[in-house]
Amino acid sequence: MQKELADLRQAVTLMLEDKTSREEERRQHDDERRKLQAEVDRLTTELTQKKKRFWSGWFS
Secondary structure, eight states: OHHHHHHHHHHHHHHHHHHHHHHHHHHHHHHHHHHHHHHHHHHHHHHHHHHHHHHHHHOO
């Protein structure tokens, strides 16, 4: 009985560690995705501004 409880405790511990590891990895991916999206947004804004300046130079 004690061995079964110890085995069960070990299995639960491993499952919790695995879950914690997956959650941390997901958080890291989410952070990276947010950073990349912010960079894409910044570049898109910059490109839009440059296009506006280009076209306003043609028609001024």
